[in-house]
Amino acid sequence: MARASTKKKVKRSTPAGPVEECWILVGQRCGRIWFCRRVRHTTGERICVGFDGLWVLQREERHGDVLGFLHTHPDGPAGPSLRDLRTMRSWRSAFGKPLLCVIDTPLGLKGYRFDGDESEGEELKLIEAFPRGVVVGVDAGGRQVSS
Numbered sequence: 214m215a216r217a218s219t220k221k222k223v224k225r226s227t228p229a230g231p232v233e234e235c236w237i238l239v240g241q242r243c244g245r246i247w248f249c250r251r252v253r254h255t256t257g258e259r260i261c262v263g264f265d266g267l268w269v270l271q272r273e274e275r276h277g278d279v280l281g282f283l284h285t286h287p288d289g290p291a292g293p294s295l296r297d298l299r300t301m302r303s304w305r306s307a308f309g310k311p312l313l314c315v316i317d318t319p320l321g322l323k324g325y326r327f328d329g330d331e332s333e334g335e336e337l338k339l340i341e342a343f344p345r346g347v348v349v350g351v352d353a354g355g356r357q358v359s360s
């Protein structure tokens with residue numbers, strides 16, 4: 214028996230709601246410390262914010278100082294999404310060096326380090342944003358990371 218209407222009122226995010234933002238992180242890593250600067254700000258609809266991949270490749274070729282990416286999760290989660298994992302693994306593999314995935318969540322800034330092709334992202338011990346787009350992270354220490 215069919216019901217008259219099973220239409221549910223779907224709660225939608227408001228048009229003025231948060232959009233995802235993304236930056237590329239450039240800088241230097243000294244041991245456990247990551248000194249980054251956010252550059253190339255882009256915005257997009259949630260989950261599909263992109264960045265200029267060609268610029269990233271050229272930057273790495275010329276300066277070798279791409280450290281990773283920072284993006285927002287306006288509604289969470291605090292950890293990398295499946296898409297984030299895929300993105301980070303492929304960039305890490307293309308660059309052949311550890312990369313940082315920083316996520317700005319409602320709970321604050323979270324940082325994850327990607328070392329290997331199967332990496333799930335090792336959470337940083339500390340990640341903090343400073344004025345003028347500076348972001349500093351500290352690796353969770355002690356453990357030897359196998360590559």
Ligand SMILES: [Zn+2]
Pocket residue numbers: 284285286293294297316
């Ligand atoms: Zn994400």
